[in-house]
Each structure stands twice: as structure tokens, then as C-alpha cells.
Amino acid sequence: xxxxxxxxxxxxxxxxxxxxxxxxxxxxxxxxxxxxxxxxxxxxxxxxxxxxxxxxxxxxxxxxxxxxxxxxxxxxxxxxxxxxxxxxxxxxxxxxxxxxxxxxxxxxxxxxxxxxxxxxxxxxxxxxxxxxxxxxxxxxxxxxxxxxxxxxxxxxxxxxxxxxxxxxxxxxxxxxxxxxxxxxxxxxxxxxxxxxxxxxxxxxxxxxxxxxxxxxxxxxxxxxxxxxxxxxxxxxxxxxxxxxxxxxxxxxxxxxxxxxxxxxxxxxxxxxxxxxxxxxxxxxxxxxxxxxxxxxxxxxxxxxxxxxxxxxxxxxxxxxxxxxxxxxxxxxxxxxxxxxxx
Amino acid sequence: xxxxxxxxxxxxxxxxxxxxxxxxxxxxxxxxxxxxxxxxxxxxxxxxxxxxxxxxxxxxxxxxxxxxxxxxxxxxxxxxxxxxxxxxxxxxxxxxxxxxxxxxxxxxxxxxxxxxxxxxxxxxxxxxxxxxxxxxxxxxxxxxxxxxxxxxxxxxxxxxxxxxxxxxxxxxxxxxxxxxxxxxxxxxxxxxxxxxxxxxxxxxxxxxxxxxxxxx
Numbered sequence: 314x315x316x317x318x319x320x321x322x323x324x325x326x327x328x329x330x331x332x333x334x335x336x337x338x339x340x341x342x343x344x345x346x347x348x349x350x351x352x353x354x355x356x357x358x359x360x361x362x363x364x365x366x367x368x369x370x371x372x373x374x375x376x377x378x379x380x381x382x383x384x385x386x387x388x389x390x391x392x393x394x395x396x397x398x399x400x401x402x403x404x405x406x407x408x409x410x411x412x413x414x415x416x417x418x419x420x421x422x423x424x425x426x427x428x429x430x431x432x433x434x435x436x437x438x439x440x441x442x443x444x445x446x447x448x449x450x451x452x453x454x455x456x457x458x459x460x461x462x463x464x465x466x467x468x469x470x471x472x473x474x475x476x477x478x479x480x481x482x483x484x485x486x487x488x489x490x491x492x493x494x495x496x497x498x499x500x501x502x503x504x505x506x507x508x509x510x511x512x513x514x515x516x517x518x519x520x521x522x523x524x525x526x527x528x529x530x531x532x533x534x535x536x537x538x539x540x541x542x543x544x545x546x547x548x549x550x551x552x553x554x555x556x557x558x559x560x561x562x563x564x565x566x567x568x569x570x571x572x573x574x575x576x577x578x579x580x581x582x583x584x585x586x587x588x589x590x591x592x593x594x595x596x597x598x599x600x601x602x603x604x605x606x607x608x609x610x611x612x613x614x615x616x617x618x619x620x621x622x623x624x625x626x627x628x629x630x631x632x633x634x635x636x637x638x639x640x641x642x643x644x645x646x647x648x649x650x651x652x653x654x655x
Numbered sequence: 656x657x658x659x660x661x662x663x664x665x666x667x668x669x670x671x672x673x674x675x676x677x678x679x680x681x682x683x684x685x686x687x688x689x690x691x692x693x694x695x696x697x698x699x700x701x702x703x704x705x706x707x708x709x710x711x712x713x714x715x716x717x718x719x720x721x722x723x724x725x726x727x728x729x730x731x732x733x734x735x736x737x738x739x740x741x742x743x744x745x746x747x748x749x750x751x752x753x754x755x756x757x758x759x760x761x762x763x764x765x766x767x768x769x770x771x772x773x774x775x776x777x778x779x780x781x782x783x784x785x786x787x788x789x790x791x792x793x794x795x796x797x798x799x800x801x802x803x804x805x806x807x808x809x810x811x812x813x814x815x816x817x818x819x820x821x822x823x824x825x826x827x828x829x830x831x832x833x834x835x836x837x838x839x840x841x842x843x844x845x846x847x848x849x850x851x852x853x854x855x856x857x858x859x860x861x862x863x864x865x866x867x868x869x870x871x
Contacts, residue, residue: 554787561785561795565821568797569840572817574857578694580840584687584863585821588838591865592793592823599788 337362337371344378355382373402380424384417392417396424400455404430404516429456431505431516436647442527443495443641447485450503452516454479458507464520466501473503488522488643495641498524500648519648527642529634532627536619544613545606558596562589677710679833683866685721689739690859691771695732698725698771700739704864706835713749717759718742719837721864725771737770739763741862743839745778753783757798761818761841763860765806772858773806774843776816790826803843809856815844830870837864 335341343358359379367375376398383392399406399421408421434452441447450473454460457479464471464486471491474484488496504517535541566585573580683704690697704721722740727733745759759778765771780798787793800816821838843858 557785558787558793561783561793561821564795565819565838565840568819569861572819572840572842574690574842574844574859576693576855577690577857577859578697580859581688581699581861584861585838585840587863587865588821588823588836591836592787592821595791595793595823595825596787599791602788605789 334368335371335374337365337367339365340367340371340375340378343375347378347382350385352382352386356386369402373399373406376402377406380420381414381417384414384420387416389416389420389423392420393424393427396421397428400424400428400430404432404514425455427456429454429458429507429509429512429514431455431460431507431514434503434505434516434518436503436518436520436645438644438646440525440642440644442637443643444487444489444493446643447487448520448645450484450486451481452505453481454507456507456509458509458512458514460505460507463504463506464496464501465504466496466499466522469496469501471496488645495524495643496522498522521646521648523644523646525642525644527637527640529637530630532630533623536623536626539619541616541619542609542612544609544616546609546612547606548604550600550604552600554599555593555596558592562592565589677870678707679868679870680707681705681833681835681866681868683719683721683835683837683864685723685862685864687723687725687739687860687862689723689725689771690857692856692858694730697728697731698733698736699728700725700736702738704866706837706864706866706868708868715747715749715755717745717747719744719864721862723862735767735770738766739771739860740766747782753785755782755784756780757782757796761800768806772809772845774803774858776800776803776843778818780818782820790830792824794820794822794824796820796822800841800843803845805843805845805858807847807856809845809847811843811845817842826870833868833870835864835866835868838862839864 335344339358340362343355343362346352346354346358355378359375359382362375363372376395380392380395380399383389383395408418410418413421432453432455435450437449439446439448450462452460457477460474460476460478460482461472462474462484464473469490473486476482490496500519500521502517502519504515506515507513562585566582566589569580569582569585683706684701685704686699686701688697688699700723702721702723704719706717706719709716709718720740720742722738724736724738726736741761741763743759743761745757747755747757749755757778757780760775761778762773762775764773778798778800780796782794782796784792784794797817797819799814800811800818801813803811803816819840823836825834826832827834839860839862841858841860841862845856845858846853847856848854
């Protein structure tokens with residue numbers, strides 16, 4: 314019962330869509346019979362509808378109805394055959410694994426491996442500098458086949474890739490002409506041809522290539538994380554001037570006393586003391602006074618290095634900008650398509 | 656006296672010729688202490704002076720002139736005062752760090768001639784200078800005086816004549832004016848011999864100069 318419920322849900326989702334587009338009354342009756350779990354009536358209705366004049370969409374829905382019905386009746390081989398027709402008619406068709414019975418899902422997967430189709434051809438929208446990027450392309454091949462990928466547009470036909478592959482294939486297209494130039498702007502079509510023996514399948518995806526200018530780099534006024542340092546610094550207050558003044562004065566007075574001739578009496582300290590006092594006073598004032606800013610040699614060298622580095626970097630940026638003005642920014646974007654083709 | 660006038664002339668002429676160099680010249684007030692032979696001949700006095708400083712590359716020169724009227728002190732036996740006119744010339748060459756080498760000449764004349772000894776000598780020594788702060792410099796100097804000649808005769812041994820000095824210079828008015836202060840101590844271990852053997856007749860002077868100088 315659970316399987317029936319899932320199949321019904323899957324069909325219902327399809328029915329909702331089909332109710333909008335399915336016009337054939339026979340097919341609608343067959344689908345109604347399936348919804349009522351009247352598989353015999355659904356089968357006969359489905360076959361009868363296929364004998365009538367149907368649109369491609371209706372024909373795919375008819376085969377899908379048969380696939381689900383045969384799956385529900387455990388006729389897996391017939392279900393696979395029906396799903397093969399669905400895949401051939403609508404290569405991009407996928408079933409929701411959460412809303413489809415496992416039997417139908419496995420039959421659909423088996424059908425996929427028995428027909429050669431290229432599904433899910435996707436071109437990512439991308440922008441890059443010509444010659445420095447690629448356009449990612451990917452598709453899925455259901456059988457091992459020789460797959461040739463081309464980009465066609467106007468008089469241009471570029472072979473992008475040729476390989477024997479199965480499953481998902483990823484390709485990187487540099488969007489360049491054989492001479493290395495970026496492809497001219499315009500509308501192109503990515504065409505994927507798969508061939509196995511007599512069987513072949515082809516699908517395509519329109520894309521639009523446009524050109525733009527490459528952004529130039531702004532010149533630097535500073536290096537991130539690096540700031541200029543002050544080129545002068547105030548040394549910390551020091552008692553050195555006072556100390557040295559005392560030492561010099563002391564040496565002078567002591568020297569006077571020591572060198573003085575003993576026969577002449579004690580040396581006069583009046584003269585030396587006067588000048589010494591002046592020096593000690595000057596030393597004391599200089600000690601209290603805020604020291605004058607001194608050139609910070611390390612900071613000066615650091616700033617010079619920083620300026621040199623910025624100048625060098627700006628020269629490189631100027632060269633890079635000159636090069637960028639000669640480059641082109643390629644934008645590749647997929648254009649919505651109608652669908653695949655045989 | 657001729658030397659003093661010659662020095663004055665030099666002070667006036669040199670700044671003109673070396674205007675492109677660093678030159679400073681200015682007056683000073685001088686006061687000193689003079690002793691001779693024994694503690695009984697003790698004089699103190701004051702006077703005027705002038706000082707010029709020249710700087711050129713690693714060379715510099717100080718030319719100091721002074722005239723001091725020495726008067727006997729109360730603690731001595733001297734009775735007559737005298738004038739001491741001194742010329743002190745020092746040529747200096749910067750060596751390294753704070754150290755400079757000095758070579759110079761000192762001449763002091765006493766007037767009246769027989770009240771004190773006139774003396775002349777060649778000086779050699781060194782100076783250590785230090786920048787106390789912006790525009791404030793001090794210097795300590797010392798050296799020997801060779802070949803001393805005295806008006807009253809006498810001799811001095813090679814290490815018998817010594818001098819010591821201390822100086823301060825403070826820049827003012829953006830370096831256009833300098834306040835100067837200098838201290839100089841001289842000691843001559845003079846010996847005389849009147850036929851009875853050598854007798855000590857030392858001479859000692861402490862001199863301070865305070866003034867200002869205009870810098871060019």
C-alpha cells in the first residue's frame with residue numbers, strides 16, 4: 314500500500330502539471346484510472362492514447378504512466394521499456410526519490426543505463442580576466458560513449474573536449490580562440506555530441522559571452538597593518554646632566570685643592586665655586602627641563618623603508634594597471650534553453 | 656702690554672676674516688686670587704676681560720684677554736697692588752666623543768713690573784665637553800705649561816706647571832648670544848737659585864670670568 318501511495322503521489326505531482334497541458338481525453342482517462350489504482354484500465358488507456366495523435370509532452374506522460382503502472386504491477390522489464398521512451402523523449406526528466414516508489418525509481422534508473430543520452434548539461438555563470446580563468450562545464454552521459462564538446466557561434470566552432478566517458482563529466486573551457494585571444498562577445502551554443510556505435514545523442518546549452526574592462530588597482534598610500542612612526546622622540550627625563558655637572562665641578566674643585574701648593578696656604582675656592590655653582594645650577598635646570606625631542610634613527614629608517622616599499626608597490630601597481638588596461642574581462646552566462654534534442 | 660694690545664687687535668680682526676665660520680666674541684667680568692712665594696703674598700682682585708671663540712670644522716680656538724687689579728688681602732704682608740694683564744690663547748682639535756686636544760700660549764704681565772712675576776708659557780692639554788641640554792655646554796680642561804719664563808728668573812720642572820679649567824656656555828636668543836663662565840687655575844712650581852741652592856718660589860692664580868658673547 315505504501316508503494317501505491319508513493320506512486321500515486323508521484324503521479325499526482327505529474328497530474329497537477331499534466332492537468333494544465335494534457336488535452337488528450339484518452340490519456341486523461343488512463344491517468345484517472347491509475348489514480349483509482351485500476352492498473353488494467355490505466356494500461357489499456359495508456360496504450361490507446363499512444364496510438365492517437367499526441368504532443369511530445371503528452372507522449373512522454375503516456376509512457377511515464379505506463380512505466381509507473383508496470384512498476385505497480387511488478388512488470389519491471391516493461392516498466393523499464395516505458396521509462397526508456399520517457400528518457401528518450403525528455404532526457405532531463407528526473408524522478409523525485411522521495412515521492413516515487415522504489416520499484417519505479419529502480420526501473421527508471423535501469424532505463425537510464427540502457428539509452429544513450431547526455432543529461433544535465435550545465436554551464437556556470439562566471440566572470441574572469443581573459444586568459445586567466447575557465448568556464449566550468451558539466452554534464453552526465455548515461456552510457457560509455459565518445460563525447461565531443463564544442464562551442465559554436467556564428468562562424469566560430471571551437472572543439473572544447475573529446476573524450477570517452479560515462480557518468481558526470483566536468484570540463485574547464487578557457488574561452489580562448491586557437492590563437493590565444495579571448496572569444497569575441499556574442500551568443501554561442503555549447504554542443505555536446507555523444508556517440509556509441511550507431512547510436513548518438515546531442516544536447517546543447519546556449520550561452521552569452523560579453524566583454525568588459527578589467528578593474529584597475531588603486532594606488533597605495535599606506536601598507537595595511539603598517540603605520541608611520543614618529544621620527545622624533547622625547548627621551549625620558551634623566552639626572553645625567555645634574556650628575557655630570559656635579560662630577561665636572563667636583564673634579565675641578567678637587568683638582569684645584571689637590572694641585573694647590575701647600576706653601577701658599579689653602580687654595581681659594583671662590584672663583585671655582587662661582588663657576589661650579591653656575592654649572593650645577595645649569596645641570597639641575599636641564600634635569601628638570603623636558604628634554605628636547607631627539608631624532609629617532611630607528612623610526613626614521615623604518616619610515617624610509619615603508620616609503621620605499623609603498624613606492625615600489627605603486628610602481629608594480631602602475632605596471633599591473635597598464636597590463637590590465639590591455640586585458641578584457643569575460644563574462645559567460647548561460648541562456649535559458651528550450652530543451653535537449655536528438 | 657704689547658701682547659695684550661696684539662690680542663685685542665686679533666679679537667677685532669679675526670671675526671671679520673672668519674665671518675663664514677662660527678665666531679663669538681664678547682666682554683667679561685674677571686675676578687681672581689693670586690698667590691706668590693708664600694701665603695703672605697696673597698692678592699685678590701677684579702677687572703675686565705674679553706673672550707673670542709672661533710670654530711671651524713674640528714678646530715676651535717679660544718682667545719681670552721683680561722686685566723685684573725690685584726690688591727693685597729688682609730691676611731698677608733703684601734702692601735702694594737698691581738695690575739695683571741693676561742693673554743690666554745688655546746687652539747683645540749676635536750678628537751673623539753667629548754675629548755679634544757689643546758695647545759696654546761699664556762702670558763701674564765704684572766704692572767708695576769717688580770710687584771709680581773710676569774710669566775709666559777706654552778700650554779698643552781685636553782678638554783672634555785658635555786652638552787647638558789639644548790644650548791648648554793660645559794667643559795673641563797687640564798694640562799701642563801711648558802717652558803715657563805719669569806720676569807724674575809727661576810725655573811720650573813717639566814711637570815711643575817699645571818693648569819685646570821672649567822667652563823660653561825649657555826646659548827640665548829636662538830644662539831645669537833652666549834652667556835659664558837670660565838674658571839682657570841694655574842700653578843707654577845717655580846724654583847729660584849741665588850747661589851745658596853734652589854728655593855721654592857711658587858706662583859698660583861685662580862681666575863673666574865663671567866660675561867656674554869655675541870655669536871656670528
